[in-house]
Amino acid sequence: MSSPNVPPATGPDDLDVLVIGGGPTGLAVATLLGRRGLRVAVVERHHDVYPLPRAVHLDDETYRILHELGIGERFAAHTRPALGLRLLDGNHRELATFTRKRTTAAGLPQANMFDQPDLERLLRDNLERLPHVTLLGGHELLRLDTSGSATVAARVRRPDGTRAGLRAPCVVACDGANSTVRRQLGLTSDDFGFEQRWLVADVRCDLDLDAWDGVHQVCDTHRAGTYMRIGPDRYRWEFQLLDGETSADYAGLPRLRRLIGPWVRAVPDERLAVLKCTEYTFRARVARRWRSGRVFLAGDAAHVTPPFIGQGLCAGLRDANNLAWKIAAVLRGQAPPGLLDSYEAERRPHATAMVERARAMGLMMTGGGRLATLARGRLVPGLARSRAVRQLLLDSRTPALTPGPRIRESTPRAVRGALLPLVxxxxxxxxxxxxxxxxxxxxxxxxxxxxxxxxxxxxxxxxxxxxxxxxxxxxxxxxxxxxxxxxxxxxxxxxxxxxxxxxxxxxx
CATH class of the missing domain: 3.40.30 (Glutaredoxin)
Incomplete structure (x- = not known):
């Protein structure tokens, strides 16, 4: 910040922080700031929770953040623990199975499957309990003016088409992979050279499918795929699209059955309902700068990851948890402005490491040609017996944060930048x-x-x-x-x- 002590808002129309984007990351930032007594407005272009399923997994470290948000106990009713990961060849023969522990020492599952709209409803309902936080649904950001010395000005379009101005000392941009804020500020990203088109299908079925209750990864260069159970009657499949294919080629259950048949062959059509069947492009990118003056990027606005290790939403919630307390401390004059420099210094290397890990996992499962597929069939079972490989795939702990403005280099490496164990x-x-x-x-x-x-x-x-x-x-x-x-x-x-x-x- 430009001054050592930036006082919190005092006027009736003043804001301490403006959050752009009301997805999980934006709602988490606003909640953590609101719980610390700051005045926050969230600009979100959708009136209500986006209804279609998107993220479906979070780990125990992120579940811990949900408890900090105040929804941990309620989230338990909407999540399903997953057993781990099973690797299959193109004929659905088991190559290796990696089984996770059901729960950690604090009783939180290491892998948690859920429906993102359920999580967003919990976050929105929770936000309503905070008197100093306002969710502006149906509002669209038009532009930011960062030329002010003490505040950032935002111009937004209201639901009725009229325009309004908002102003705050800090802005947190959580407006997704196609971030308007990132584009307006001219912030570019590093591309890690991963781009694949996948079909994502969410299906409701009121029968238990006869399948191992974990994530199935089909390691096949011709048609890589993923299967996972999300809830009592919710299932997701993801399949790599071939050249020339689009999601329209699999519109409707009869066409989709050509892909999901190995799991639902014995299930009659009337017991299956397709909730979503759409195309996504999986990419690996990280913004080169996460801050421009008083504006900070978080969530998909700062980083985009392939989904192979289920860390997309987790990374956004980690951003929120890292940034919110620092903004609150600086705005209250309880910490020097330099503390905010630690956000990008800590989160960017961590997010980059997770994106690179997801990219490597994706290439391992889908990369190469016929010879690579044959090699996987021979090598994976042996690698699966390696303690180091099993540790890499099953340990839900993420890397320690990089020393910098707040983490002392002199701190012993064993605990430096690490999370305190949750007990x-x-x-x-x-x-x-x-x-x-x-x-x-x-x-x-x-x-x-x-x-x-x-x-x-x-x-x-x-x-x-x-x-x-x-x-x-x-x-x-x-x-x-x-x-x-x-x-x-x-x-x-x-x-x-x-x-x-x-x-x-x-x-x-």
Whole structure:
């Protein structure tokens, strides 16, 4: 920001933050800012939740963010854990199966299947509880004016066609892969050289399909495909389109059956309903700059990934969680403006790593010609027995964040930029609660007994949580994590990222 302390809005028409785009990322940003008392408006061109299914997977790290948003418990009624990943050849013979753990130490499934409209409804309903947040449905952004020294001005078209102006010290652009904001600001993207056309079909079936309850990936150069169960009666298939094909070639159930037949051969037509059958182009791109002055990119506006590891929506929610608390701290004068430089410094390398991982997975499953298909049939079963390969495919942890403006380079590598493990700790009434609820919305020091406050830089005004190594299962896990890393304490920021750590220091 241009000044060390940018006060939050005080006038009745003032905003602290303007969010462009009311999809999951935009709603998450607005919620996290609103829960911190900031005045926020979300400009969204659709009046209601976009009805067609899109994203269908999130991992346990992202599920943790849903709890921070206040919808974690309610989301549980709309999600279905997935067993893992099964690789098939072109004849649907099993090459390898990678089974995930059902739940983590905190009880969250590592792989969660869901219907995006269900998630968006939860997010919208939750947003209505925040008195300082307004969702402007049916509003379209026309242009941004970033020439002001203290605020950004936006011109929007209302549902009735009239125009209005909005102004805020910060703008977060969550307006998708074809971002109007990114284009107006002249921000370009790095293209990772991946572009494939796929057919995506969502089908409702009131019968249980006789199939392994995880993601099926058909590794076939001629016709790669993916199958997954989303809910009690919801299924998704994705198939790579051949040259000259379009989604129109598979319009209607009889034509679609040519592709989904191996899974539904015994199911009569009247038990199947096609909800969506459309073409998507899978790409791998990351914006070169995620910030232009007071405007920040997030979600698909900042990065687009192929879907092969199910991280598209996850990345957007991680952006929201990383950025929101920093904006709030700077606008309130609780942190220097330089903290906002850490957003792109941390999130861009992380998102790039995940995009590259998804691209590599896509090429492994679909790339090459006939010889590549034969090689997969011979090599994959052996690779599947490799502990390193299984760890890569099954471990839901994502890379640590890069050291920079807030994460100290001196922090031991084992915990530097990593997430604090999500565990259950005894709550005030003795019932187990997530450690995040114990820490609250603040930076916190998590330490082993005997750590001297004087040995911890910048400990105040942080909260202090001492872990009992002989206490609850969650405390024992945290104590073991600290000791395995060779540290006595860590500083955890509101997004649960470790930004500093050190030895226990002088014993009391």
């Amino acid at each position: 259950l700790l005894p709550g005030p009434d003795g019932q187990p609660v997530l450690v995040d609820r114990v820490l609250g919305d603040r930076s916190a020091i998590v330490a082993l007994p005997g750590t001297d406050l004087a040995a911890v830089p910048d400990a105040l005004p942080s909260a202090w949580l001492t872990i009992d190594p002989q206490g609850s299962a969650g405390e024992r896990l945290l104590a073991r994590w600290l000791r395995d890393a060779g540290v006595g304490w860590v500083r955890v920021d509101p997004d649960r990222v470790v930004s500093a750590a050190g030895p226990a220091g002088v014993l009391r």
